[in-house]
Amino acid sequence: KRERQLLFQLLGLGTGPRLPGRARGGGERTFVAVKPDGVQRRLVGELVGRFERKGLTLVGMKLVQASEELLREHYVALRHQPFYSQLVKYMSSGPVVAMVWQGLDAVKTVRAMIGETNPADSRPGTIRGDFCTDISKNVIHGSDSVESAQQEISLWFRPEELICWEDTAEHWIYG
């Protein structure tokens, strides 16, 4: 089942009409999650607005109370870090808003908009530079590579939850 989901992601498949290959900057997708502190602090609208205004396309979004099992898999690469248990507890302490954004260089673009892992290293104008101070309450997650984006999207979303829709602003966003 996991392999089928990964194949769907790689092919850019979801429900709705298929778009031309060039659509939305080649269709790179990234996984973004507003973390429990971002939801509690009523930052969801602000953060979604930033990605929309940038010109990225929202293809999936849901409010999720993530299980510890899902979070342990999401953060499997960090399992030997001393903060791993605390991280899983924090991420399961309330709902998160899980999203998939699509567009030209979506992974790199979203990471640049988020800023550094440590808010103290994040410049003003980035999300972490503007909205948080502590590394353990850093408001938002964005995939760090195309490969991890594909894994994270298939972990958090079923293929039918990702919608390909006709973006009428596309000609104003891409050359």
Ligand SMILES: Nc1ncnc2c1ncn2[C@@H]1O[C@@H]2COP(=O)(O)O[C@H]2[C@H]1O
């Ligand atoms: N030193 C740390 N102490 C606590 N949490 C951390 C530390 N370093 C990284 N993290 C968390 O681990 C997360 C890894 O994914 P993110 O970059 O989304 O955000 C990171 C922080 O939430």
